[in-house]
Amino acid sequence: MKPTLVLVGRPNVGKSTLFNRLTKSRDALVADFPGLTRDRHYGHGKVGSKDYLVVDTGGFEPVVKEGILHEMARQTLQAVDEADVVLFLVDARQGLAPQDKQIADQLRKTGRKVWLAVNKAEGMRRDVVTAEFFELGLGDPLAISAAHGDGLRELIDLVLADFPPAAEEEDSQHPKIAIIGRPNVGKSTLVNSILGEERVIAFDAPGTTRDSIYIDFEREGKPYTIIDTAGVRRRGKVTEAIEKFSVIKTLQAVEDANVAVLVLDAKLEISDQDASLAGFILESGRALVIAINKWDNLPLEQREMIKREVERKLNFLSFAKLHFISALQGDGVGGLFKSIDKAYSSAMVKLSTPQLIRALQLATEKQAPPRAGMFRPKMRYAHQGGSNPPVVVVHGTSLEHVPDSYWRYLEHSFVKMFQLEGTPLRVQFKRGDNPFAPKEAPIPGRASSKPGARRKPVSAPTPRKPRGAPRGGKKS
Numbered sequence: 001m002k003p004t005l006v007l008v009g010r011p012n013v014g015k016s017t018l019f020n021r022l023t024k025s026r027d028a029l030v031a032d033f034p035g036l037t038r039d040r041h042y043g044h045g046k047v048g049s050k051d052y053l054v055v056d057t058g059g060f061e062p063v064v065k066e067g068i069l070h071e072m073a074r075q076t077l078q079a080v081d082e083a084d085v086v087l088f089l090v091d092a093r094q095g096l097a098p099q100d101k102q103i104a105d106q107l108r109k110t111g112r113k114v115w116l117a118v119n120k121a122e123g124m125r126r127d128v129v130t131a132e133f134f135e136l137g138l139g140d141p142l143a144i145s146a147a148h149g150d151g152l153r154e155l156i157d158l159v160l161a162d163f164p165p166a167a168e169e170e171d172s173q174h175p176k177i178a179i180i181g182r183p184n185v186g187k188s189t190l191v192n193s194i195l196g197e198e199r200v201i202a203f204d205a206p207g208t209t210r211d212s213i214y215i216d217f218e219r220e221g222k223p224y225t226i227i228d229t230a231g232v233r234r235r236g237k238v239t240e241a242i243e244k245f246s247v248i249k250t251l252q253a254v255e256d257a258n259v260a261v262l263v264l265d266a267k268l269e270i271s272d273q274d275a276s277l278a279g280f281i282l283e284s285g286r287a288l289v290i291a292i293n294k295w296d297n298l299p300l301e302q303r304e305m306i307k308r309e310v311e312r313k314l315n316f317l318s319f320a321k322l323h324f325i326s327a328l329q330g331d332g333v334g335g336l337f338k339s340i341d342k343a344y345s346s347a348m349v350k351l352s353t354p355q356l357i358r359a360l361q362l363a364t365e366k367q368a369p370p371r372a373g374m375f376r377p378k379m380r381y382a383h384q385g386g387s388n389p390p391v392v393v394v395h396g397t398s399l400e401h402v403p404d405s406y407w408r409y410l411e412h413s414f415v416k417m418f419q420l421e422g423t424p425l426r427v428q429f430k431r432g433d434n435p436f437a438p439k440e441a442p443i444p445g446r447a448s449s450k451p452g453a454r455r456k457p458v459s460a461p462t463p464r465k466p467r468g469a470p471r472g473g474k475k476s
Helices: 015-023 067-082 098-110 131-136 152-159 187-195 241-256 272-284 300-313 333-347 353-366 404-417
Strands: 004-008 041-045 052-056 085-091 114-119 176-181 213-219 222-228 259-265 287-293 321-324 378-386 391-397 426-431
Touching: 004 015, 004 067, 015 041, 015 052, 015 085, 015 152, 041 213, 067 098, 085 098, 085 152, 098 114, 098 131, 114 131, 114 152, 176 187, 176 241, 176 272, 187 213, 187 222, 187 259, 187 287, 187 333, 241 272, 259 272, 259 333, 272 287, 287 300, 287 333, 321 333, 353 378, 353 404, 391 404, 404 426
Parallel strands: 004 052, 004 085, 085 114, 176 222, 176 259, 259 287, 287 321, 391 426
Antiparallel strands: 041 052, 213 222, 378 391
């Protein structure tokens, strides 16, 4: 097992910057803004000689008893309970703060091994900058710079010195599930319902989640990764820079996932933003499951209205399975996961070439491609060109004349024949060269391919006289 290193500290001391530096990634949002990180964020440490897990936490406010700051403090304490070692960050530029003393007292009560790191110490004398932090009683403070990487290798080697090297783990392909939707539709509540614990903050206010949180877990002995994303509003309403970064991280999470779960609010109408998100998922080629949340205690008239709205505004997602759930009560979550598994297996399916050729023959026999002038496109054979989404490459002649309607007919035929569910399928055409096409005449005067051959001079052709002209010149 890899040791778990948890980063703790008051807001804006550089925890997310250190997380990105240790994981050699840009997974955590970083800005000069206190309270940016709210949920626990896990990553694999890559600085140092040993393998370990790094956990980024929100700014720790141990004395707050209510509101979003209290929920952030709960998340931090849960991370500390899971930790093998805690790295307590303080700010060298601002010096020792009263809040640092409160956090030190709280960490001392947990019984975990705590190391004290004085961040933002670049360009400063280490003995001077660390002197006042001895007052915290957590041992020798270690001066580092997360932004510049100063002292990080020595810090990690010292912190993990008592842990044996972790055994190598085999890389396994497992589903990545992105939970997508507008703000305050219940995405974080659904994540917590799936995991069976309050893993991410679910607060009754839009915009609670700001970053894309990757969470590894097991369900019925099968590994998964679920991604809780920030809510995406209409572009015209996104004004803050932080929210713009959150939207970018959400769209990146969709492209990184295998299956996307589009969460809609049953108490609201299907908006253009919902359709826009669905269109982006479709363009990304990701498998899709639609979850209509907050279905419990909904009047029958409103339920029928939502079904009609989905059928009318999201008719281009006919391949996706539709589920009516209550994330808060846990109703329908089990059935939702069955569709997720089916969509993942369909997206990653391996189709043999003989099966695809037979399916192509059946489709063209049932409905031949329309003529393009004097010729009809001829489809000879097909093979698989990729997965997630499945790609079928069709070879033949005159395929550039195949209309879009027949293109869609082939896609639907392959989906139906191979019983794919929850994933789009794409057909690509590759035109074969005509062996009977006339070859280009060689260019006169081209040098021989043999080495040392000389280029022969090319004389200008003699102009031919028109028929009926006198042969000789005019006599004088």
